[in-house]
Amino acid sequence: MGSTTDCEVLVVGAGPVGLLTMLFLAKAGINVILVESLPDVDKSPRAMAYGAPAIVELERAGVAAEARSVGMVPSDYDFRLRWITIDNKTLGEFRSEDRIPGSFDAVLCGQYELAKIMKQHVSQYQNASILFNHKLSNIKEVEGALIATVETPEGNKEISAKYLAGCDGGRSTVRKLLNLTYDGFTLPQWLVACNVRYPFRAHGFDRSQFIVHPDHFCLVGKIDPTDLWRVSYAEKPDLTREEVLANVHSKFEAIFPGPKPLPKDAYTVEIVSPYRIHQRSAPSYRKGRAFLAGDAAHACSPFGGMGLTTGICDAGGLADCLIGVLRKGCDDSLLDRYADIRRQKYQDITNNVSYSNTCLLRDTDPEKASEHEFFRMMNSSTEVRREMLKSAYILG
Ligand SMILES: Cc1cc2nc3c(=O)[nH]c(=O)nc-3n(C[C@H](O)[C@H](O)[C@H](O)COP(=O)(O)OP(=O)(O)OC[C@H]3O[C@@H](n4cnc5c(N)ncnc54)[C@H](O)[C@@H]3O)c2cc1C
Numbered sequence: 001m002g003s004t005t006d007c008e009v010l011v012v013g014a015g016p017v018g019l020l021t022m023l024f025l026a027k028a029g030i031n032v033i034l035v036e037s038l039p040d041v042d043k044s045p046r047a048m049a050y051g052a053p054a055i056v057e058l059e060r061a062g063v064a065a066e067a068r069s070v071g072m073v074p075s076d077y078d079f080r081l082r083w084i085t086i087d088n089k090t091l092g093e094f095r096s097e098d099r100i101p102g103s104f105d106a107v108l109c110g111q112y113e114l115a116k117i118m119k120q121h122v123s124q125y126q127n128a129s130i131l132f133n134h135k136l137s138n139i140k141e142v143e144g145a146l147i148a149t150v151e152t153p154e155g156n157k158e159i160s161a162k163y164l165a166g167c168d169g170g171r172s173t174v175r176k177l178l179n180l181t182y183d184g185f186t187l188p189q190w191l192v193a194c195n196v197r198y199p200f201r202a203h204g205f206d207r208s209q210f211i212v213h214p215d216h217f218c219l220v221g222k223i224d225p226t227d228l229w230r231v232s233y234a235e236k237p238d239l240t241r242e243e244v245l246a247n248v249h250s251k252f253e254a255i256f257p258g259p260k261p262l263p264k265d266a267y268t269v270e271i272v273s274p275y276r277i278h279q280r281s282a283p284s285y286r287k288g289r290a291f292l293a294g295d296a297a298h299a300c301s302p303f304g305g306m307g308l309t310t311g312i313c314d315a316g317g318l319a320d321c322l323i324g325v326l327r328k329g330c331d332d333s334l335l336d337r338y339a340d341i342r343r344q345k346y347q348d349i350t351n352n353v354s355y356s357n358t359c360l361l362r363d364t365d366p367e368k369a370s371e372h373e374f375f376r377m378m379n380s381s382t383e384v385r386r387e388m389l390k391s392a393y394i395l396g
Contacts, residue, residue: 007033008326010148010161012136012174014041016111017294017311018167019118023061024319026128030326033159034128035150037135041119045193045271046302047111048223048230049208051309052389053396055104057316058114064107066117071109073225075207079106082209083375085366086216088257092369092378098385108207110223111308139164139177139290146289162326163335164290165318167311170278172296178287182299184280184351187358188237190244191275191302192251196229198267203257210303210361212369216254217361219303228270231255232302234362235274244274277301279355281346285314286339293318298346304357306395310350313396314342349395 009025011018014036025032048071050058058064082093109117122128131150134157138149147160166174175182200220208221218233233251235244248269253262278299285292294311321338324330360374369375377384 007031007159007161009033009163009165009322010035010146010159011165011167012148013166013168013172013294013296014038014115014119014130014132015167015169015294015311016047016115016118016308017296017315018165019115019122020057020061020063020312020315021165021167021293021319022128022130023063023118023122024316025322026122026125027061028319028323028327029127030323031127032129033161034122034130035134035136035148035159036130036132039132041112041115043112045110045195045230045273047114047305047308048108048221049305050107050312051305051395052100052103052392053394054309054312055107056393056396057312058107059104060316061118061121063114063117063121064104067107067109067114068105070113070117071107071224076108076222077105080206080208082206083361083369083378084209084211086211086213086254088204089366091212091364091366092375094378094385094389098382098389100386100389103389108221108223113224136168136173136177139174141288162289163322165322166290166292166296167294167315168296170280170295170299172292174290175282175292175296178290178292180282180284180287180292182278182280182282184278184299187277187279187301189277189362190235190237190239191232191277192235192244192248192272193230193232193275193302194248194272195223195270196231196252196267197227197270198229198252198256198258200229200257205257211255212361212364212366214362216251217303217358218255220255241274245272248272275302277358279351281343281351284339285343286335291318291335291339293342297342298350300346300350300354301358302354303361304354306350306354306357310346310395313345316396317342345395 008031011034079096083091134150281298285297293314
């Protein structure tokens with residue numbers, strides 16, 4: 001074994017949840033170390049839009065403006081989110097005039113870019129250090145502390161900490177080492193996330209839209225100022241990963257607006273990533289001195305943008321409670337409140353909303369959409385749409 005390093009909080013995982021937790025702690029003067037198994041932040045195509053309560057946390061951390069400057073051009077501030085049929089008929093929409101007066105601007109920015117901004121902010125604090133190529137492999141609790149074993153290119157190291165924040169994603173090692181289960185279910189469909197260049201706007205699409213369809217339900221949204229778009233669609237359950245990848249063109253043919261048949265040279269694909277969709281949560285987000293946050297604690301369908309939005313709210317809550325206990329004389333039981341409240345928020349809000357959004361896209365007959373409670377509310381008045389938008393804040 002190599003040297004022993006001490007810190008107040010050890011964060012595991014340099015995803016946005018781990019980095020944001022670390023940033024809040026670093027700002028409060030807490031000694032924090034983050035270990036990440038990869039050589040740098042992960043680049044896989046995932047989140048791109050964040051719900052209202054997450055934007056409150058991003059503003060509080062001082063990273064929202066930068067995220068907007070990386071991810072958005074001025075026209076992107078004109079807020080419009082549509083639910084459409086496969087032939088681009090609007091079933092319901094939120095528009096700029098529905099915006100809650102005084103609310104923050106939207107934040108649209110790829111998860112990887114957001115994580116890079118957080119990493120850069122963290123680097124300004126001497127009391128915070130990020131160790132890449134450091135993979136957590138064991139945790140043991142000793143009196144008043146935890147000792148983590150991490151695998152590094154130079155061999156194993158031990159890092160001791162008063163508390164540990166497990167922000168190490170859906171396959172969380174921390175969760176497994178704490179013997180916590182990940183209860184729930186996995187949806188049968190694949191979710192295929194593609195970053196693609198295609199003139200969606202010229203063919204009548206807006207910045208963001210969901211397509212309601214039993215086989216081709218999907219999200220199509222612009223990701224960045226270079227006109228890169230994300231197309232995240234559902235794919236048949238019985239296909240192998242290879243078959244999913246071989247079927248990309250025929251899915252684009254079904255989903256994309258514009259001339260049919262769709263010429264293969266009409267678009268450029270930058271990346272295609274098939275995922276499984278899970279609705280799962282650990283039974284507890286605390287065990288002793290260790291905590292779970294973000295995907296390590298819970299997972300949900302990405303249709304609805306609830307996953308990282310919830311994780312970002314976890315990060316704010318966990319950091320606040322740790323600061324309370326480590327700096328403000330609060331009792332350790334405050335940390336139980338973190339675990340209980342955030343789990344309740346997942347159960348009551350994230351799980352329900354993300355799953356029902358997915359079912360809405362998959363199971364609604366577009367011919368009868370106007371009878372669906374969701375579209376009925378959405379198509380009633382600005383006041384009702386504002387109330388719908390306001391309800392998002394209870395996740396925070
Ligand atoms: C296609 C897709 C689109 C999505 N879109 C949205 C969206 O628009 N809005 C939204 O809110 N959510 C969205 N999500 C969900 C969002 O991507 C996740 O909720 C988010 O990645 C969770 O962040 P995290 O920091 O908890 O975990 P992760 O981003 O998974 O980060 C975990 C980190 O921990 C590291 N790690 C793992 N094990 C160890 C170990 N043993 N030691 C050290 N490090 C370790 C990993 O390498 C990784 O860097 C989407 C998901 C998908 C798949």
